[in-house]
Amino acid sequence: MATISLDVGLLKQIRTVDPLMASYNIEMTEVTGGTFWKRYTPGQIAGTEPFVLHGIADLQNSMEPYPPKDLRNARLLALAKAIGPAWVRVSGSWASNTYYDFDGTTGGKAPEGFSSVLTRDQWESVLDFVKAIDGRLLVSVANSAGVHNTPDGSWDPAQAKLLFDFSRDYGVPIAAAEFMNEPNILTPDNSPLASGYGMIEYARDQDAFFRFLRENYPDVLCVGPCASEIGGPHVPHSTVNAQTNAAAGNALASLDAFSSDDLMPHLRERADVFSYHWYNGISERGASVLGNHWDASEAMGKDYLSVAEAACRRYLPMRDEYMPGAPMWITETADAGLGGDTWASTYLDVFRTACELGVFGELTDGVIFHNTLASSDYGWLDFGDFLPRPNYWFVLLWNRLMGTTVYGVDEGVLGAGGVSGDGDATLGDFVHVYARSRKDGRDGVAWLIVNSSTTESIDVHGVSGGWVYQLTADDPHAREIRLNGRPLALGPDDELPDLVPDTVSDDTVTLPPASITFLVR
Template identity: 40%
Template sequence: MRRDRSQGLSASLTLAFLAAGLGSPVMAQSVSLKPAAMPKLGTVDERYQSYNVEMLEVTGGRFWRPYGPDLKAALRQPAPTSAAQSNGDTPPGMNPAVYEYRPPIDLANPRLRKLAAALGPAYVRVSGTWANTTYFPDDGQAPSTPPPGFMGVLTQQQWKGVVDFAKAVDAEIITSFATGVGTRNPQGIWTPEQAKRLLGYTRSMGGRIAAAEWMNEPTLATMGGAPQGYDAAAYGRDFKRFRAFADQAAPDMIVLGPGSVGETTGNWGVISSYDSAQVLKTRDLLVASQSAPVDAFSYHHYGAVSLRCAPASQTTQEAALTEDWLGRTDQTLAFYRTLRNRFEPGKPFWLTETADAACGGNPWAGTFLDTFRYLDQLGRLAKQEVRVVAHNTLVASDYGLLNDKTLEPKPNYWAALLWRRLMGSTVLETEVPIQEGFHIYAHCLRGTPGGVAVLAINNSRTKPSAVEIPKAAEGYTLTAPQLESASLRLNGQKVKLGVQDELPDLQARRLSAGRVEIAPASITFLAVPEAGNPSCR
């Protein structure tokens, strides 16, 4: 990157290529940006960049086993062929061997709160498959084992911890409610008693549930604890009951739905086949529930399923920067856009759960390699009516933003922090289409009237690119010693917490107007405070 002091990156880049025996680099692509003239394309929620804390993290229980020898041994065990072969504390039909017990998360941990607060304002979504079958007592005396029809217990003290955490870190709560067998009357119809308890207790603690899906992932309803044979007609019947209940009990709560997953990733059938369950079709769910509209159209997206749930890898490290991999988020949105336009026209999209791969993430989910997907997804979805994106997860498993043993930030956390500090809620049209290996996004610069923030992603492993800027800017370039490194460098310096967990300054480099080079496999944020964009005033 060119800068106004010390040695320019253009010279450094040339020397690096020569030292590697590659000759002088040839600019593959160069685009001229006009920050002052970029028109407003739309807006995202102020809490656009959000995150999940799984319900199972709150209660404690069996979650995804870490990669290592134990998981390799578990994967060699035969998968169950029916729900009866699963343990009572794992989703029906899933292989118990790919899970491992984790204690309840300490949401009062000072480091956790400090790091989460730095990403605020945000939404914290407390949901997941286990939420469908988690029991919430009506008093402080929680049962030691789940009542019949439930798989877990959420104590009042644990939920109070969620409410207190949300207040401390400037987060609004998203959740879903228990919908499993234990919530149903003798006719198998859902009853709202559990939802009523959770809403009432939240209010008594001075909190609120800002938004909720009724069920987590109804397209995989049986795996999520619904009765055997549960179909779209049953969903429609139950969702209408929920919508009527929510309108009366929580009229200010945003009702999200349907929260589907799995219809655009071919190998999701691997999961459902464990219990001979079919993936329910979102179209059928919407037909059955169309007299009960949602306030926002929610869905989930994973580009692949991890080895924990699939017999073979659905992606590779080598594919992680390809246009096919990064573009899968568009394919999923396009699928649901057709349904949104038909059944819920004009409703905004909320992506309430996403990461690189379902079932805990790929082995490289915690490395710089996945940061390209993380930021590129935020950039491209902001341009397409998606108001909220909730990453799964803040802490747990490989796809967590933080290491779940030490709470040390992973590369995606530092990327998230830069997005939070620079990218405002007004989305701008760069008028630069996504190019092979080079993606450009722009928002109004957060907290700077007239300023513009640009995100330039060079996802080519070999070809440098460049942008031309008409005014001075501040540059933040992200790289790593190796793409699969768990550490991150900002402008060449390793990013890490201070000795007292102080967040680093994330200092920019001053850039003069003109050409800014973007090295292969690097990501650069450009802050142009004097852009003078009228849409950003």
Template identity: 25%
Template sequence: MFSRITSTFYSRIYRILHFRARRVAAKQVKVKLERFEPVHQVEAEYLSFSIDISVLVGGFWWEGSNGVKRGLGTLRVPPIELHSKKLGRLVQALGPAYLRIGGSEADKIHYFEQPEHEPDAIVLTRTMWDNLHKFVQRNQLKLVFTFKYGLFERSLHGSWQGSEVQKLLEYSKQHNYQIDVCELGNELNAYWAFHGLSAQPGGKNLAQDYATFARTVKSYLPYTKVMGPGSAYWPKLGESLAPMFNLTKKFLGYLTFELDIVSWHYYPFQSKRSPVRTRTATLRNMLSPTSYDYFAKYTEKLNFWRQLHQPNAQFWTGETGSAQCGGQPELSDRFISCFWWAEQLGNGAVSGHKVMIRQSLIGGDYGLINRLTLKPRPDYWLSWVWGQLMGTQVYRVSSNHPRVRAYCHAKANSAEKTLMLINMGNFEVNVEPDNFRSIGTGFVLTAKSIDAKKIMINGVKPKFNKGKVTLDDFPQQHFNGRLPAFSISFWIC
């Protein structure tokens, strides 16, 4: 208790001295459009999100949990209520999007029936599955589902049969339910940590199991895309305990069929719940330009393997959030979290990702929406502005200051572009644009403090009015070349 109080005290002192102190002089920063043609194109559903299967069915989750048990929170939550009209409005405002149902308990779950020998087992009931599909259809989403790999001994690896999976697929086919993308198992390179060493598959055996899985899925739902392997990458570590569990390269090399999507999972930070931390989520780390280097490093490596072994597959970030293990309280749910999210969205698009799936839509400190109150958090509003303005055509832009990041998109068949400028510094910026025809009006995201719970767009707190919110709700702001300290802005050019 004493150590926690001491840590909180020093954390608050640091915030006062460093982030609320008098700001330094303005910086002159050059932002250049490198090419007049787009370098990449993302999906319309590029910014997508997840609902963890623990939240969907009522498993172990993070709210109120101070620690971790076998990769999960220590408290069990009730199943989410998907019929909420307020939740529906919040979801529809972020569309179009994929909704991924996955997470650590995806491999522990049972479909439809509870086993007699597991009285505390979590079960995806037929009613839950029906309600999920109604939710997806009602809100014009596309479904990504993580099927259970199954907890079995090493001797069975490479011989996956998936009888429970077939039961779920058969039911879905009978009810004309669409699963747009599927994957087998959650973070299979870290299976040893969650389920024991004997459960850990190797790359060759997993490739064999994936081939069986793909044939099984397409025999029921022929238009469903198959995604994998969804390996977890850690800052500084990469795939955990290298080289023993470097699964991705071997898996892709042994595959005997064409994968539709190559995916990976990445969290730039770990919350203080995490028993192992390579980069803890702190104010300093979350605003440090060096914190973002590993995302680019791993992206380059994975893209090389994809092009070598699966050149026709798309490249997705299948799961990402600010900090592992539910997010960091008082940081992941605050304005500061917008900076990593804006940077990763921009970086991911320009580096070849087609889709970026945010963990999570709702639940945990990293949820876009507070699960208990259904109030949108700062990251939600950043995501909403991105969806309104950043199109699918991706341009390459450079900045000559490490704390000022620049990204540019355009909507299909539009002459207008949107320039996103991220100022992670405690200083104003005078922008010198280069190669941009002109910069007109825009939307500037700021807050009263870097760790504020509320965000402002052009000086106004965003909110839904009679169930609706539009960009016209905010006063017009013209580009004058100046960026406020700690701000994220979107400019029409």
């Protein structure tokens, strides 16, 4: 039994962070309609049926076409509003080759140099969505061959101007912009690669884009470099899949045209915000080809739950060197690239979400854009019927309970006791504790305590009179979770359940194995 005592008197304030830290993506391909990742089967999600990919040629079979998403759907809007105001990022690889057809001249056929078309009504639905949730809009723009029809091959701002002017005139101005989604991964589908486009050309064009923004839209935040660099020596790796990941060799690294470290010295226009993408690994869809895959049995382990922290620590020195004092935004994150792991839509992934949100505020100020709100298996909402998944309920509680003042939590604060019965485990292997001010503005502290052990309970002392919001599930692979033992589900008219806490009647509360608990007192 593990024992900790919460000593509020020893807490020290670290910083105040962005109230919109828990934000999200809507992929451009959701808006326009297009291909995205195919849904896993119920057996694959439950962990009873393997996912098999037969080589890289079979990777495209993991995708399927989807119609444009109805962003005016009543359930989708109601659930997004319940989360609260957020940054909404509309981007993704598909955004890099999308043509803005706001006057309806293309007939839905992408012009040469583009792969998809964004209509006026589709973009208005995005702007209406952002306005409805009292959100702020982040975009990336096209950087395909279609915007390089200039004498010297440099980027042409005409399409971007159309997007920014239309949004401003509609009453929902774009508040922040990245030039291109994941520029380090330059492929024929998302860049003018055929014309010899590389790092130097990209640096030239990002600088031009930031100058364009500052000259024409000075209130827009310039965000970058927006690279995606999964894995690497700076983060923990799977031990269960070590052999199969090694067999994939450098396939994932070979996709990179350049690294962030190489790019940054060539950028002359400093961004206002440092951005990067982070996924803990590659999903089953690409594991046999690209490696960097974690096994579900590791998803509650210390190594896996510390990957996002290690990644942030890898980028902090880069931010400090090139953009000292700038906020840090993770403009895409989830459990795994390529649509999420089979367990992304289950309770098992809430442990990663909780630890990533908890530790990020201890390291820096910024925003985490989950990928996605309602697309593929890693969406907070099911992409078919928009019903909440376990991560949605966690984020809903996080936004309602956790304030913006971050406190440091160390062994002195916890008064940590001994641990027994879990092999060679120590308290830090499975107890993850984070502290914030209260969202309701009252004196006191909101604690988040993650018990990622599957066998050990935790006795928490010093909580007399506190409110307990405890998340559990019948099984980590469950797609339904409970709050204080009561199932979380929408009512018959899509009403949210009452998120009612239990009150601690004495000085101790017990946190069962595989539980995620908010304590407010």
